[in-house]
Amino acid sequence: MTMVVAILQAKPGQEDTLEEALREVAARSREEPGAMAYTVGRRQGGRFLVAERYADRAACDAHFAAPYVTGLLARFPELLDGEPQVELTDVVTGFVR
Template sequence: MTMVLAILRAKPEQADALEAALREVAESTPREPGALAYTVARQDGDRFLVAERYADGAARDAHFAAPYVTGLLARFPELLAEEPQVELAEVLSSFTR
């Protein structure tokens, strides 16, 4: 199992637009066969945390190739105040209640 952790800081005037775009991706992601979890959180008004889990690297790569994700990534220069911080990792232990 693999995970992605991202920290996104929106331009203050684009924070609501980024939230709406992230919610759209979160609504579409459960239809992906290898997607296991996708969480979006908002912090301090313009800072967003995204935590994702996938069955494997191929499922993660398929997610990032999905049109709704590539569309959001293309909007990052318009929406973000700084480069996103993204970390990829292999999950060693996990639970969901």
């Protein structure tokens, strides 16, 4: 299983727009056959944490190639204050209920 964790800092005034875009990607990702989990958290100050799980690296790659994901990534310069912090790793333990 592959996990992606990203920290995104919204530009001031773009917090709600970023949240809406992340909600849309999460909803569409639910239909991907290899998507196991997709969670978005929001903190004060426009900081977002995105945690994703995929059945394998191929499913993760397919997710990031999807048009709704590439579309969001293309909007990052207008939405984010700085570069996203992204970690991709193999899951060694954990659970999802």
